[in-house]
Amino acid sequence: MDYFKQILRFAKPYRIYAVLNIISNIFYALFGTLAMVSLFPMLSVLFDKTKRVHEKPEWLGIFKVREYSESYLNYFVTQKAEQGNEDVLIFMVILVISMFFLKNIFSYLAMYFITFLRNGVLKDIRNELYEKTVDLPLSYFSEKRKGDTIARISTDVLEIQHSFLSILELIVREPLMILFTIFAMLLISVKLTIFVFVFIPISGFLISLIGKKLKKHSDQVQQEQGFFLSIVEETLGGLKVIKGFNAEKIFGKKFGDSTSRFYNYSNTLLNRQNLASPTSEFLGIAVIAILLWFGGQMVLVEKTLDPSLFIVYMGLAYNILTPAKAISKASYGVKRGNAAAERVLEILNTTSPLEDKPTAKQKDDFTSDIVLENISFKYEDEYVLNDFTLKVPKGKSVALVGQSGSGKSTIANLVTRFYDVNKGVIKIDDIDIRDLSKNSLRGLMGLVTQKSILFHDTIKNNLLIGKPDATEEEMIEALKVANAWEFVKNKPQGINSIVGDSGDKLSGGQQQRLSIARAVLKNPPIMILDEATSALDTESERLVQSALENMMKNRTSIVIAHRLSTIQNSDLIVVMQKGKIVEQGTHAELIAKNGAYQKLVTMQSFDS
Template identity: 60%
Template sequence: MNYFKKILRYAYPYKKFAFLNIFFNVLYALFSTLSFVALIPVLEIIFSKERTPVKEPVYEGFSNVKDYSQEYLNYFIIENINKYGEFKVLMYMVGIIILLFLLKNLSNYLAMFYSTFMRNGVLRDLRNDLYSKVISFPLAFYSEKRKGDTISRLSGDVDEVKNSVLSVLEMIVREPLTILFSLITMLFISPKLTLFVFIFLPISGFLISRVGKSLKKGSLKVQQEQGTFLSILEETMGGLRIIKAFHAERIFQNKFEDSNQRFYKYSNSVMNRQNLASPLSELLGIITIGILLVYGGYLVFVDSTLEASFFLGYIMLAYNILTPAKAIAKASYSVKRADGSAHRILELLEAENTITDIENPVHKKEFDASISIKNISFKYEDQYVLKNFSLEIPKGKTVALVGQSGSGKSTIANLLTRFYDVNEGSIEIDGVDIRNISKESLRGLMGIVSQDSILFNDTVANNLKLGKPTASNEELKEAAEISNSYEFIKQLPAGLDTNIGDGGNKLSGGQKQRLSIARAVLKNPPIMVLDEATSALDTESERLVQDALEKMMQHRTSVVIAHRLSTIQNADTIVVLNKGEIVEKGKHEELLAKEGVYHSLVEMQSFE
């Protein structure tokens, strides 16, 4: 229960709705009991043949309250029957019963009405906080976690907790009060009979709790497996082209079916335990009522210490305990399941974000002098990708990083933008360590164009406006022209307002890349980071994109990570990396003249 208790703090802002829910639940419990008590006079009218007027009883103190109540009820009924007739009195009593049931159900509706606002409010706030956490985590977090598992926590786990918030309110307020009010009334009617109920309740609670002990563990397995098959689904949809190309449908079908089979098995186990709660509690209740009928019959027919109408009313009250007892058992199981879900949610909410701002970060608006990379070393896991790497990038210059795959080029882009933090050394902008600059202002200084053109299922305009949300149509057009994308945008069905599909799949690779450049141009940052921006393009697209990049890089500081060396010949400095270290540095012609590593790379690409 510890995890679920932590999640319940989300209900605190909705305490007004919780109190209203509790208030109407108290009324529900009260009217529920009174509606059954009101049946006693009706039974008295129907079954009693005694119609001789009796003397009004005298109240002699609390010790005699039970006998006084029975005698006064008889007196009241006989007096009114003699005055108004049996049928009219019966009609009045039935009217009272209907009114009590109406009030009971109205209270139930209002209790549910206010709990709806609280449950959905908890759901909204919890998902907002989870989403905020999801987008704040560094990229490293998702290299270790399945995306589908994260999606499962935001959907299935949160829903499980939401449903259990209501279960808790019912378990601690409505159902216990219904049982309590019923028991008090039953104790008043017959203390001897009620003794059996007090014996039954703890035995019932013990047996039900024994069944539910393993529920949390089973529920955790269900939620984890749901995360697994959602991950497979997410990977399938993202890689459908490759799956079909390699005719791997059966492989992925088997993976999904295996996971779904485990989910089926775990779900059956959990649901069967949960489903046992209701019939088990009802069976125990019926056994108790059977005992009550035998002993109550003795008190009515043999001992003559209890009237038949009171005994029948008592049995109805006893049966009235069964429904809330079953509800408490089900709610208890629901909370146990929710505790497993709450554990998974809290794992995400309480996970440490390793890339955070310091207490009073520098808010840097301008880039004035240079970027200094000083003796940095970095590793993703165990092996260092960069070792004692140093580089100075003056303002207004273009520095290109080249080298074979795995040499650390893209890692430098990730470190400059602080998607990851260095293990050793520092990166400084105008002499200020980027770890001391707020992430918002640091990334505000930079525009990024990556190899993968990441676009969203939205219009062209809204994709571009990620760079500048307040941009006008004129600014969008200007950015599109600089990136050589305006010509194809004009030909789209709705121009800038055309939806480009999931991941921009309605566009070609070159068009997507030019939109990525337009987005960076619109942002108009002083520093550009280009991570292999042309490596995935055909020759014609590369020419258009390269032209767009050159326009964009004018009067800006640029860090270019290049696979195709033809795209960086005009760079002010070319840095050649090998296994995370600088092996050569200079201009294109200088490096060719050395006939070293760079010369070999150019020769290989020329040959290709």
């Protein structure tokens, strides 16, 4: 129930609906019981079992309520008969219909109000889950499959709504129905009711045995669902490779194996779950059968119970079966919902190591420099940066070069605080970036990555990510700076053209120029360019390089470069090897040194 308590906090904003649901359920349970009890006067009239009572009975207290009700009914029927009214039976039928009508009206109202609560909780959990997913650091998701996260936001949350939150409907309604019914049964016959309740704990114990392993099986189903969603996500992302290497069978087998496991887990879970209803019904009917035998003795042999009352009593006993079955099914729902809630709350309860400090400062300008002081960093066990120190003055362009794995892109990840350093400190204007809010730190920076990241939307909306309140004129100006306006203006719908999934409707060079335009539109004082031209052909590279040079004018830039021809005009070039600086200087100075930089230039010249 720990998970259930944590999920319940999402119900607080909707508590008015919970209160209205409880009120409706109280009346539902009351009229549900009265509907069965109202059959007694009808049966009494029908079998002509009413005694003639001419004096109005007196109320003798709660413990005499049964005798008072019987006497008052007999008095009422006698009065009607003496008035020559032969429509007593019609009145009794109307009474029964009215009770059942009110029961169903309040049943509908209870479901009506709980709908707002359930769907509200579903919406708020999904929203918080999405916000948490976006807030968590990149390192959290490097160890998890995307499909598993998607499964938690979609199917697991839905499972919580279907199985877990259905308990909210049952917490009041079914127990109240049982309590009111038991009260009515006790009024009719204490002896018979005690006899019935000897058997209920036995049937409850048998039902509970079925559900013990339900959470385990439910957990397996949800994990496997996350796994095959991951395969689908990876397949869609890598279709070119799959088709190009004729690997359809490999991925088909992987997906087929996963769905087979899902099939087996689901069969086990559903069959165990489906056993609940017939088991509880059979046990209930067994109790009714024993009750028929025992009650029949009281009616026929002992003559201690009126036959009409016994029929009503049987109806009340059966009336307990429906809520009892619902409660037993709900207990399975708790176990299934527990597994789903555990997976959802695992994300919600994760504390981000990059969370802003309570005293985090806001910074809106950049005035001096960026300093990396003796920083060391490791993704897992091995350090990729060791005692690395670098100063980037305002208005200067600093390029980081080196072979793959030398730690260049790690610098970009650390300066933007996608990760935190293990040792040392990174400062902007002499303030540790960990003392700044992430929002204001990243507000000072524009990022252009090696793989241009565009969203399945219009060119306009992709640009507005950089500056949500930008005018159309500002967007066009940014596109011109990025050498992108030429191809955008020729599109039938201009900036309202859809770029496709991940920008697939555009060429690589066009995608990258849009990424640059987005950064230009943001107009930040600091630019981080992470191998922005490495994936481009020569013509596209020339246009993108020109766009980058336009963008970097009068800006502070950290450029991570693969192609050395693109950074020859940088104010400082830093050559890295195995997380350390081996050389630094301008292009001319480093060529003159004839060292590591000269080797890289020679290798690239030879390759080209």
